[in-house]
Amino acid sequence: MKAAVINAFGETPRYSEFPDVIPAEGEQLLGVEACVLENFDKGTASGKHYSSKKLFPQFPAIVGTGGIGRTKEGRLVSFGNMRPPYGAFAERVAAGYVLPVPDGIDAAKAAAIPRSVLTSLLPLKYSAKLQPGETVLVNGATGVSGRIAVQVAKMLGAGKVIATGRNARSLQLLGQLGADAVVDLKEPEEQLAEAFASVVAGGIDVVIDFLWGRPAELLISAFIPQEAGFAKRRVRYIQSGEKAGSSVSLPGSALRTSGLELMGIGKISLETVQEEMKGVWNGIAAGKFYMEIEKVALADIADAWNRTDLDGKRLVLVP
Template identity: 30%
Template sequence: MSLIRAFQIAETGGKACFSSIERQNPGPGQVRLSIRACGLNFADLLIQNGTYQDIPAAPFTLGMEIAGEISAIGESVQGFEPGQRVAVYAGQGGLAEEGVFDADRVIPIPDAMSFEQAAGFQVAYGTSHMALAHRGRLQPGETLLVTGAAGGVGLTAVEIGKLMGATVIAHARGADKLKVAKAAGADHLVDDGEDLRQRLLDLGGADVVYDAVGGAAFKAAFRAMRPEGRLIAIGFASGDVPQIPANHLMVKNLDVIGFYIGGYMKFRPDAVRNSFATLMGWFEQGRLRPHISHVLPLDRVEEGMALLRDRKSTGKVVIRVS
């Protein structure tokens, strides 16, 4: 029996820790990867706390987005071969030396893209692209507000919003994080300590709000939206899930839109694959520049989680597995 190392939750409600688990062989429609890197996400913290909307049945290995090389191919898999460099948004299984994943979730990565870039690319860029283009219907010339603009998803929303022709307002905590958002293309910067609603009104309001924070930021942005504005709820990093006054929706003819990329993987995986293909093309053209603030070895995964928990990272935190 061949064993591999994995950062696992062994039982429901249990604490994640390193375990030795049996190596798996791919079944029909699956591939096995030698995992090189895994991107960390705020959702990994929520999963550990038992508060995420989609928690796998225990035991399971943490790590939602993965990059590596194919080491074995299951029956009926076409279009892939051993040694090929690929990425996969699997929702689990990334913080391990190897993993078996469904081939229909696997995508090739460009030669110019490192494993670390690929591991931190899918969730953040996929979320922002689908939320802004597919759900938010962002148009050139519109004004986009991004809250949590220096975080893993927020920074990509700044970058993609600017690429789509919007005027981008970045909201983040502190000068250092705002500097990162400015470098990604933000036109206007609002510090978390400022009156967000008033600053937005001074700038003419927002057509689209991309909110991964919730709480006070959501409420302030909601009150400063233009007529027919669209507010996209991505997450609630503040821990406060806001309530929406429906009468205010009517007065300004507003849309409040939910977006969860994991849900699309279940009922519209084709839309996610098409989005990833577009994004990979933009990367190859040099139009996207992934920002990774920390790359840590597998032994330091808990340190990486703490960086997310304590808001001490910008862009992505990536774990180098091998």
């Protein structure tokens, strides 16, 4: 069968022949319909992600961790948990788990939208416990996940959403998606620090950060109090991505009396995820989530892998 194959960490996947997958006990053979190409796939295939060696214990290997497939009965399903060296970016997979996709939902949307929605929905709702009327800042809102986060925050009842980003077209679009204010990250650092100080002074309850790196350092610095005393506000800061860098310099003063509470997605049960997925499917069917999707042939994986012109667009691979 044809698949997107790497022979070592750091390689660009190539469209090539790979031995057919043979299902083991408990696995289901599926024809692949659509797979979303995400930064997670690039990170794990680079060898630098903490899960790289688990996902790629040997080479050659097929990249991709999940997607949408079709059963032999013709049913569309979401799949995952493939046995290395087999991944999702192939003509066929042997999946360790499958979940039915509701009727009427396009395979490309089913592949692209749910994961991005859950990336924001789960930490905002269950980790930060966002309350109606609270203010949310989405750091890195012009990317795919950031755009969805703006929509999810409003869906959960946020009273105000502040969005940051670098792309001018996306910053304009964010107003239509629910952002009440935007911060342009292309500003010189001095002006950007002032902009962050201004929005922090106006009151922020939750931050969901898809950038980390230097933008996060400037934002976190804005929370450092300029006078002695206890924190005046609780600020839940969700670290969700690292498009601008994998580490930050974090002074102790950023945490001592600022009210900042740093967190990740948090501990969320499988039952919770499955329950929330019902709402996500309903939202997709009702057209509630806006996402720009471009379908790309799996045969063009090498070009797709190295694309830098996406501007908030999600690529979906179609075998």
